[in-house]
Amino acid sequence: MARFFSTIFLLLALAFVAEVSGSTNGDFYRPAGAEGSVPIQECPQKCDYRCSATKHREPCLKYCNICCQKCLCVPSGTYGHKEECPCYNNMKNSDGKSKCP
Known part of the structure; x- marks a missing residue:
């Protein structure tokens, strides 16, 4: 069960980082x-x-x-x-x- 929650946490963290960096759609900050x-x-x-x-x-x-x-x-x-x-x-x-x- 702990592994399940750590996997969910990791996926949410990665989604947050991708959203903040703007890299989800291939655009990069200029x-x-x-x-x-x-x-x-x-x-x-x-x-x-x-x-x-x-x-x-x-x-x-x-x-x-x-x-x-x-x-x-x-x-x-x-x-x-x-x-x-x-x-x-x-x-x-x-x-x-x-x-x-």
Whole structure:
């Protein structure tokens, strides 16, 4: 009988850990700014903030959204921090310059 209860306890504990970690559906935690951290429907909102401090708002929004939709990430802040998202950081335009703002 004691073995039965210890088995039940173990199964409940494992279910709790899986639920807390979010690993039951294959999703893994991604910190803000990391690749895959932004659902595609949130790209416009994230890019709106990313481009809020620039004078060149329209091109910033255009390229930020292109990069976000491909990388599913936008670096934190309004400038810099591109190392948070290597995909975003490594996208280049035809001149070899950074495509993503």
